[in-house]
Amino acid sequence: MGLLDSEPGSVLNAVSTALNDTVEFYRWTWSITDKRVENWPLMQSPLPTLCISTLYLLFVWLGPKWMKDREPFQMRLVLILYNFGMVLLNLFIFRELFMGSYNAGYSYICQTVDYSDNVHEVRIAAALWWYFISKGIEYLDTVFFILRKKNNQVSFLHVYHHCTMFTLWWIGIKWVAGGQAFFGAQMNSFIHVIMYSYYGLAAFGPWIQKYLWWKRYLTMLQLVQFHVTIGHTALSLYTDCPFPKWMHWALIAYAISFIFLFLNFYVRTYKEPKKAKPGKTAANGISANGVNKSENHLVVENGKKQKNGKAKGE
Numbered sequence: 001m002g003l004l005d006s007e008p009g010s011v012l013n014a015v016s017t018a019l020n021d022t023v024e025f026y027r028w029t030w031s032i033t034d035k036r037v038e039n040w041p042l043m044q045s046p047l048p049t050l051c052i053s054t055l056y057l058l059f060v061w062l063g064p065k066w067m068k069d070r071e072p073f074q075m076r077l078v079l080i081l082y083n084f085g086m087v088l089l090n091l092f093i094f095r096e097l098f099m100g101s102y103n104a105g106y107s108y109i110c111q112t113v114d115y116s117d118n119v120h121e122v123r124i125a126a127a128l129w130w131y132f133i134s135k136g137i138e139y140l141d142t143v144f145f146i147l148r149k150k151n152n153q154v155s156f157l158h159v160y161h162h163c164t165m166f167t168l169w170w171i172g173i174k175w176v177a178g179g180q181a182f183f184g185a186q187m188n189s190f191i192h193v194i195m196y197s198y199y200g201l202a203a204f205g206p207w208i209q210k211y212l213w214w215k216r217y218l219t220m221l222q223l224v225q226f227h228v229t230i231g232h233t234a235l236s237l238y239t240d241c242p243f244p245k246w247m248h249w250a251l252i253a254y255a256i257s258f259i260f261l262f263l264n265f266y267v268r269t270y271k272e273p274k275k276a277k278p279g280k281t282a283a284n285g286i287s288a289n290g291v292n293k294s295e296n297h298l299v300v301e302n303g304k305k306q307k308n309g310k311a312k313g314e
Helices: 008-031 047-067 076-103 119-137 139-147 156-175 181-202 206-211 215-238 245-271
Strands: 298-301 304-307
Touching: 047 139, 047 156, 076 119, 076 139, 076 181, 119 139, 119 156, 119 181, 139 156, 156 245, 181 206, 181 215, 215 245
Parallel strands: none
Antiparallel strands: 298 304
């Protein structure tokens, strides 16, 4: 007998049971949260994080429209300060995670979450919270691109990466601020030290570009990171490490999505031949937070060499 043929009372009972089970599951999940972080900024509720991410997506959509008839902002000093500030923040996070995990005797094979107030465990939880906060600060990467009208840099990969990292890491801090979670954050913060160092140097202008030949190797390093993440997580599943299994499987799927997206980016950026559009410089310059290698290059137009639209000698 189909659902529509059932007695109204039995349907209502089934709906009521499902709702009660959902409410009980919700209460249970909140009963096992990490009590050490519950009063830390942004951790009482997911709403602030979701609101920030929603505002980010709205800016991605509306920002280019607002900038359409405006001149791009010149932000070289801001970019230099921002990028080297992010270098220091990620270096701090890496140091705290490394020293905290070392002093706590963490295993790189399998490490359970210790919810105690042990000084080393709290140090690791605090470092992971700062890692979560850093992902929110990184939304400024996109803001700078849009304000400088570098909308071609705001790709699906770029938005997907920034939005999901900040939003999903709220879950990590809320329930597992320690244990296996330390490894991925430690590795990623180290890579971000290198990445933002590159961006900070690139912000100084074209004269330094000849020293920044290693951008493609940074992309390779990011791809290696995702493969290591999958290997580390798979080993944890194989050894039956007492860490939430659904988080392990979700992390593997997440890392695989990044591998495909970064491989596509790598092929398009470094393997496919670049074709210059008429009246424009070749689009194979390096972009970093809105600083493009092709800017300030000499171009030929109407038989004269020009720089930024002015004939040489003007």
